Amino acid sequence: MTRARFQTFDDPGHRAGSTRIAALRDALAAQGLDGFVVPRADEHQSEYVPPGAERLAWLTGFTGSAGTAVILKDAAALVVDGRYTLQAPAQVDTTVITPLQLAETGVEAWIGTHLGSGQVLGYDPWLHTPDGVARLERAAHKAGATLRAVAANPVDAIWPDRPGQPTGPVVTHPLALAGEAVPEKLARIGASLDKAGCDALVISDPHNLAWTFNLRGADVAHTPLALGYAILPQQGRPTLFLGSPDIAPDLGAALAPLADIRPRSAFEAALDDLARGGPIRLDAATAAIALKVRIEAAGGTVETGPDPITALKAVKNTAEIAGTRAAHLRDGVAVVHFLAWLDGHAAGGLTEIAAVEALEDFRAQGGLLRDVSFPTISGSGPNGAIVHYRVSHETDRTIRPGELFLVDSGAQYLDGTTDITRTVAIGTPTDTMRDRFTRVLQGHIAIARSVFPKGTTGAQIDGFARAPLWEAGLDFDHGTGHGVGAFLSVHEGPQRIAKTGTVPLEVGMILSNEPGYYRAGEYGIRLENLVLVEPRAIPGGERSMLGFETLTLAPFDRRLIALDLLRSAERAWIDAYHARVRDTLGPHLDGPTRAWLLDATRPLA
Template sequence: MTRARFQTFDDPGHRAGAARIAALRSVLAAQGLDGFVVPRADEHQSEYVPPGAERLAWLTGFTGSAGTAVILSKIAALVVDGRYTLQAPAQVDTAVITPVQLAETNVEAWIGANLEAGQVLGYDPWLHTPDGVARLERAAHKAGGILRAVAANPVDAVWRERPGAPAGAVVPHPLDLAGEPTAEKIARLRVALAKAECAALVISDPHNLAWAFNLRGADVAHTPLALGYALLPCEGRPTLFLASPDIAPELRAALAPLADLRPKADFDAALDGIAKGRKIRLDAATAAIALKVRIEAAGGTPETGPDPITALKAVKNDAEIAGTRAAHLRDGVAVVRFLAWLDGADTLTEIAAVEALEDFRAEGGLLRDVSFPTISGSGPNGAIVHYRVSHETDRRVEAGELFLIDSGAQYADGTTDITRTVAVGAPTDLMRDRFTRVLKGHIAIARAVFPKGTTGAQIDGFARAALWEAGLDFDHGTGHGVGAFLSVHEGPQRIAKTGTVPLEAGMILSNEPGYYRAGEYGIRLENLVLVGPRDIPGAERPILGFETLTLAPFDRRLIVPELLGPAERAWIDAYHARVRDTLGPYLDAPTRAWLADATAPLASPPISPSA
């Protein structure tokens, strides 16, 4: 029987953008609005959202995980970051909506420059945080306009076939994988609430809800979330308000001594009841302004700040780390089998590569989903940082090209994310130079040691130095946090120019510098790393460093050994030896022989390029 796949390759349908935007403008005019803000968000401000919240993709055709459209009566813009420089213009109808780079202007600046005096700009109060609305309001007022909340999202009025609310199964996350009982997590959270002098916490982030109550769901593609909210009082029983009625009996039994379970429809009334006369903590990152307004209307005092769960969740315990290691071992076997298969493929398309890699992962066991839609880019498509292959864009991988594949998996015991760039046929000298510079940046992060308290922003430049020396750079962060069988993009930690959170032992991040030559190829090399203590003789303060978790070879055919220093060559040889020794026992003889060649020391001649 054919296994159902976790990914589809349907065209996003950007050709319908003109008609859909025209229909939206008609609805806006009937409601007395001159414009509307359409973020890529749901009511929890999540990166991955249920189908019915994909308003931005439906309206514009843009399928990226971050972006905001502003639709005015005569003009419209889609504001995206550097990851989508090439993707956004390729997906949207640029005759009706103009892609704008965040490096050039932000949403608020565009509104300030284009909203006319007296015009009314609408927004959905469930899709914006209080801070976000404050910025929009300042921009609208600066232009002489008015910002107005809407009771119902006008995009929904024209999206006639909008999917309904998800109702996936909600199940317990086993204690041997979670590593800490729910009761102990609640106790730690109450200590944090008491310090903040708050009577209760509104848990609006489904990731945090999943972690705090040791549950997992299936309401969102590629991330095991159960959508909903929770009210956690300093005293008394917490209450979970889940969107899905499909709650496993085992979870009900596990939560019965600790918390109440109620339908999501009961949440508003419960919030009114707990808020009156009390100070209620709202998560600044995920709580919609609609929650703030409701608490105020109920006579409560909303306090917007960090949800303490976010920081606790970022530091993995021993069980979560052990699960992550097991997931990476399983994933490494699948990826090596895929790379060996790739090297022997006579003909290859981008979609065929995605399907093959997913199949290899499924054969290893415990696969629950992919952790994001696989980025499978050959030649010029590899230069699109978050390229998503469709039946329309699928192309054959040709000799003389680079092939970039960025993929990950959700296993029952951990989340993975890996990118490899491989040569198909003989690479050019320039390709090898650029690849090696990216590799140098990757190694610099992998080998980095730093004092406790160091932020991701302070080490981000390590990944870029070799590129900067050649007048090059890349327009995305170097690393993002990763969850434990949760989101592949997890904060608050990150390695980026904007990474202001100190890195702590137990945090997992990606290490993924890149280089993109528009219209020709892209290069990205990604492993996941674990922050841990380092014992340095004579050190005068606590020192941390990274342990690489991901296990898969880099393409030696693309490495210029002369561009690497002795320590860098030693690192790559030691890493390849570890990959070979760790994965070899789990591979069949032909794949093991391929891996032996792929991980030979740099002094050895590389294997022949794939045809």
């Protein structure tokens, strides 16, 4: 294994600052623009984007997975959500760019108060959805200004040696792991389109492209995607438009009876032909406004709404669930090896980067590993309080006694995707650390034990995870859980456990369960397992009920549990979970690691 394939430690464009911002302002002036919106996005609204789409990171130095910069003549702002409250000001030159919290000042609000009357604000129509552009238009109108699409992104013009488009191999995802053949998937999608009254669907989300056609790619880090599009007509053959010419022969042969494969360069002309038919569904979440403009200019009718594939993909079939369980067994073995190793090495001057490298080595030893599912969060002490901290050679620090160490990591195995967070005491924790850890654990247990009627949304159970913290006047500023794919994205919609989680949870959905607590400048605590929604029979019950099966297998740090805070049912859950971890993983461990696990999972006193 080459470590660089999995984890990079240097941030691109760190503290890019005044030089690049000044160059962009010059480029804007040459185009008659007074400002420009720079989202962290590619043309598919992907979470992980190819290097050439990392415009926000190159321009500002901010490397988070979500954020938007607005660059005006005399002011610039970077708007981020609660995950990046600490990271953003640490990475950007705050003498040039003002970091703002989304919850306090949104992009549109800032534009409305800083853009001048009569000015022109530019945007790249390939990087914004129609809904997003509508919000920008309202903000510009409020300021008495004009919003204008650009033909070429001005950031690209000032970015020397900008990476080109990726052309990774596109391969077949085996039917034994996918669990459903392409014709059956196409039939289900077609039925959804018919119900919606649409004549065709444009697939703009590469995750949906991969799921529909049982393919996987290598165009971006951490998610096995082939970047491209597809057109699915109600009648006739689908067409895939892929950026990579490296298509595995078996994939080409498998798709030949079902669909045409054409280069990405043919896509826009195909939209013109598509416009001659009836209503065309564009995905509201991922379709760029450039697609809508192109189709309507050719005389077509666009209906913007949810891509039906997203909901179909979220409910895992039996093969996907079996693969996910196998991946979690493999991952649990790796994580337990790491935790045992950490206990023996943390006092010896171990660094955050060394911990990442060790964990990735343990994962690689288990087989079927294709990548990590996101850059490992390896945060000791104050770095653990940065919710989406990304260790670099500049920020790397030694793990010290008396601190907490938070490690949030995951893997992409050929048969499933994992995501786990554990917080570990290095040396003796304080009483306050133990109190906060236990409250987070209680919230985690509340989600794991929850039973709820069919039709319940993630928003309706999100408060379960927060209640123990609320009792102490505490909270956390991220969602409690996100959806997870099957050898696809580690962050998959539409399901989520959060205040904004409006989608009903269904049997077969996989989500994370990860409440947390963060004391800025001191430490962070997060405890995460993945869970599977399953039916739950209640004797004498009158409603169809659901609950969660916990998929992740690794112990919680007993040294951080304040036993006096636990209720009897919570103690019983921890002991039962630890017994399951011990019994499931023990046979796959070497002697010393098995002995460590026996001690780590012994019943609570």
